[in-house]
Amino acid sequence: MTDFDAIDALLAGARQEVPLPPAGERRALREGLNLSRTQLARALEVSPSTVAGWESGRDPSGEVREKYAYFLKGARTKLAAVAPAEQPEETEPTEAGADRPEGTEPAEAGTDRLPAHGSGDDGDEDVVALSTPQPCVLCGRPARHQVAGFPQHLDPSHCGTPERTPTAHQAPPTEPPPPPAAAHPRPRTGGGVKVVPAGRRLKTADDPDLIATAVSAALDQHGGDVEAATAALVRRAIPDAMALLDQTRKGGRYDIVAHPWLPDVLRKQTSRGPDQIWEARPKWTRPELPPGAYEVTALDVNGAYLSALKTHLPLGQLEHSTGGRHDRRRAGVHLITPPAWEHDAYLPHPIGSRDEPGPLWVTEPTLRLLLRLSGPKYGLCDPPEIHESWTSGATEGLLEKFRVALKDARDRAIAENDDVTLEYVKAMYSKFVSTMGESNYNRELYRTDWMHLIRSQAFANLWWKAHRAYDEGLMVVRAMGTDELHVIGEWRAVFPEGRGVSEVKVKDVYTVGTPVAAGQDV
Structure with a gap:
């Protein structure tokens, strides 16, 4: 291998960090979709306070940065699509591309490509219908579309829920959705209890995470100010610890005598x-x-x-x-x-x-x-x-x-x-x-x-x-x-x-x- 070959290999393996929008826009994009920090944190497998730090100006790195950038890009696309969707459709544009929303491209003939509505640097983003579902980059479930080369659910609310595998005769994406019976996930016949990971254990999905919830609420209350949120949480640590103790004692074999007589x-x-x-x-x-x-x-x-x-x-x-x-x-x-x-x-x-x-x-x-x-x-x-x-x-x-x-x-x-x-x-x-x-x-x-x-x-x-x-x-x-x-x-x-x-x-x-x-x- 020559010196130039080594340099070419180095350049080929180098990765540039995905650009992120300004901190203020990150929060606006999330709130524009009516998503809480906890919901986004769960999809990205981080904590709510980590999301708060990103929205205050701290940048993630590595794979989670790519996932976060992908979410922000998708959020921007979804929010930008709301306004054009409410306008009357014009069937005969007077000039090629004159009536397309800013940042979109015409679909190529013979493809299932859909125009993606975006703004700024994301205007050239394409949403492509996949012939075979691939794991969503956010939740890992099968997704029917990809954006900028990444499989993803177009609706963030679909993340984490099983979807039906499309058949060869599936209607094109531009057509109305199939009947409700075909769009819903398969019904569960066992009547089991839905569980989610909790560290190295499992817990029921409806069992609240008191610690994550308290952290998220404190950060929201203090506008993402990490120091103020931390001080508030430390002040309430005792009653919160007792609430956590009560939650973890549910179904316990033994009752606690909280105020016994002492010698x-x-x-x-x-x-x-x-x-x-x-x-x-x-x-x-x-x-x-x-x-x-x-x-x-x-x-x-x-x-x-x-x-x-x-x-x-x-x-x-x-x-x-x-x-x-x-x-x-x-x-x-x-x-x-x-x-x-x-x-x-x-x-x-x-x-x-x-x-x-x-x-x-x-x-x-x-x-x-x-x-x-x-x-x-x-x-x-x-x-x-x-x-x-x-x-x-x-x-x-x-x-x-x-x-x-x-x-x-x-x-x-x-x-x-x-x-x-x-x-x-x-x-x-x-x-x-x-x-x-x-x-x-x-x-x-x-x-x-x-x-x-x-x-x-x-x-x-x-x-x-x-x-x-x-x-x-x-x-x-x-x-x-x-x-x-x-x-x-x-x-x-x-x-x-x-x-x-x-x-x-x-x-x-x-x-x-x-x-x-x-x-x-x-």
């Missing part, structure tokens, strides 16, 4: 003081490193509280019991004497940094962590001594649908660079956890025990990440709060990097220690 250990000792529950929040630093200089990576664990919603939660009012037996079918808080921990030189203590000796009240996740570490698989400590407990029958899946709904919305927001939905979802799950105690900001749910258990589950999850890093040969040097882990070594071989809930991000990279001089003993 004194779960009540504040003073008006502003804490209760007696120890959540085992880690604040650990490795006391010593081997000689040398090391590059330390501070990792940020994504969605710590969101992941912690999957934990064993008591269903009803807590009941008191004594003795050292742990019932895995129940969950609550426990008064224990923790075991000695002899691994502080390279792993954080499972109960966090606590100086006071003796018994303390811990949560279900902390107790289960200690019991697991004392078992034969790990053997890192002795079993804790259980003195008394306040527990109720429990399930690990009580908030699972709620968690999955938030996680799926978060994943979609990240994939679509939808910062509005991302901040809204983050506020929903973080404020849900922080206000479910005796808070004036959330009067629908008073479950202080749940608040402590979910927080402790986040701390236990971080401890297990520290243990995994250590077990895979990394040097763990710090563990802080719910989401911060500092390690030395090739951490990407252990943890996937990204913004997903199961991934980690880099928060900081720094150097610690002094290089060892040549010939110096190590």
Whole structure:
């Protein structure tokens, strides 16, 4: 291949971005067809806030840009066709093309080509009747026409609905439509429930997407102003989270006791003081490193509280019991004497940094962590001594649908660079956890025990990440709060990097220690 051949191949493979109309016209085209942002977003497989960003001046890229440009071009064509359709038809034009609407071309003899009414740069657009239906570029369903080479339904309302396959004797497009019986989709004989995708699951088509609806409404209310819409959504995150919880609890096996009686250990000792529950929040630093200089990576664990919603939660009012037996079918808080921990030189203590000796009240996740570490698989400590407990029958899946709904919305927001939905979802799950105690900001749910258990589950999850890093040969040097882990070594071989809930991000990279001089003993 010569240099010129390489250049020709490069030019042949290069793609120019499809031009888009100005931001103001984009919104006018959508509203001119009486389409909501949600309807358009669903057809383009993006979020309503993403469409709002496009209508505010932000441009899409890649394949979705081509689809959006195609929609705008089709919308412009459809709106431009309204006025000529209402005018009386003249059968004998005095000059070739004199009575054609601006931007149209005469149909070629012997073709099924229809004139497409448009304006501006789209005036040369052709609508061609297809002899064989092809998948619509917007919805994937069979379409009988194509515009500018792309198969599409001429009426956007047809997108997403099955159409009958045309026969060889189908009437030409210029003729009146066939009888209604032939135009409607085949009737469903099974009487089934229509479903649509919702993340990795399905949901019924009439089940509202509360998160997408709220985001779309906020953007409409604030004229597409992303910052103002985000601030408004964050302010209403608590009641919206409770509404989402109610929706995800429909058909659940268990009822939630929202305002149970609480024992004194779960009540504040003073008006502003804490209760007696120890959540085992880690604040650990490795006391010593081997000689040398090391590059330390501070990792940020994504969605710590969101992941912690999957934990064993008591269903009803807590009941008191004594003795050292742990019932895995129940969950609550426990008064224990923790075991000695002899691994502080390279792993954080499972109960966090606590100086006071003796018994303390811990949560279900902390107790289960200690019991697991004392078992034969790990053997890192002795079993804790259980003195008394306040527990109720429990399930690990009580908030699972709620968690999955938030996680799926978060994943979609990240994939679509939808910062509005991302901040809204983050506020929903973080404020849900922080206000479910005796808070004036959330009067629908008073479950202080749940608040402590979910927080402790986040701390236990971080401890297990520290243990995994250590077990895979990394040097763990710090563990802080719910989401911060500092390690030395090739951490990407252990943890996937990204913004997903199961991934980690880099928060900081720094150097610690002094290089060892040549010939110096190590």
